Amino acid sequence: MVSSKELLKELLTDEKLGYCQNCGSCSASCPMARVIPEKYNPRTLLQRVHLDPDGMSEKEELWLCAWCYRCTERCPQGIQPTEIFLLTRNFAAEKGMIPPNPRRIIQEIMNSGRSMPYDEFIDELREDYGLPPIGEVPAKVLEEQRKIVGEEFLGMVK
């Protein structure tokens, strides 16, 4: 069985994250660190995750990565900070620590199949512009989504 823990362990091994030279390319490339440097610094975050991935759950900064992949693209050692941060969030989620906004959007996706709320006015506007209606995502698709993630996941994002 492949779990998030195993995948993270693989990315954090000495042969991978152990090769970090502390060059700071990740922080220098990061759009978040560029405009809010006092609140977000991926190089520091990466070192903290390396030391204690399980101990990061309460840190807001764990959720600030904008998922642009610029650090991953530029790291001279092939470390993948973006994937590491996504995996580390799994530990926080396991303990119930999911910030309110992501929780709300994930509920929306599970309930409606879309990340943006749909209502009939959207189809009225679409019709005015000659677009076919999108309607609701079929109930069968929502059922497939629920079967894939299972009750435990649904309970986590409730």
Place this chain on the structure above:
Amino acid sequence: MSSEYALFPGCVASVREIGYEVAIRNVFKALGITLRKVEDFSCCQPACLVHSIDYVKGLALTSRNLAVAEETSLPMLTLCSSCYGNLSRAKHLLDENSDLKDEVNGLLAKAGRKYRGGVKIEHVVTVLHDESMLPYLEKKISNPLSKLKAAPFYGCHIFMPAKYSKFDDPEFPHKLDELIEITGAESLDYNEKTSCCIGCGSFFGEVSEEASVLLSEKIIGSAKEKGADCVVTTCPFCIMQLEIGQIKLREQGKDFGVPVIHYVDLLGLSMGLKPEELGLDLRRINMEPVVSRL
């Protein structure tokens, strides 16, 4: 190049940026490309949200869409760069790790689906920049936009990480510039060409929203300083972020008024389509700097 695609509409384009979908449909129709509706698609399940809760289950939800696309035997056409990047990422992760693929297929089996790996994922601009498409596009230009200066804004997920989002070189991209030049418009060089709009980071509350407005100011400010009449993106999420960012900046007394349009809007205008056929009247920023130079 295919003449028919399975349309993956994406949440931003079909629900929030309807004007952009209007443009895509009208431009692709004029190019003779058919977009087929597929009932069983759902949200691409962006990694920054769903995979953050459970990485493997998140990947399974994303791969469900790939499995649905496989059944159509058509290449998949994404309208949003984040859908493109997210679906390409899932495909890449599963194709390079057979244990992960088996795990995901175990979850998909519960819903009667199977990911096999045969789907081709395209994006509006990867289709338009296809080698066989470029000469065809050139012939379609009836109204060259020679008075217009455009600042290309690539958007992250169209080319990062380059190992699976393969549109262009993420450090020195040139393909969007080339596409802009085909329309007769001038493609400007400026500092923020490869910046991030923080679209996918704007979910997490006040801090990230603040960052997003600060970056909008840098991006739009730099384009305006170089004399841009508009910013041209590849992604509806960038349009939404950079327009809303400008509205928030205007509330702070900083009024840039730079239209943010998608490349298909520019292409459509150069093919002689009217602004309303491209849904430009649905945009949040006044399009006058663009329409006055047609």
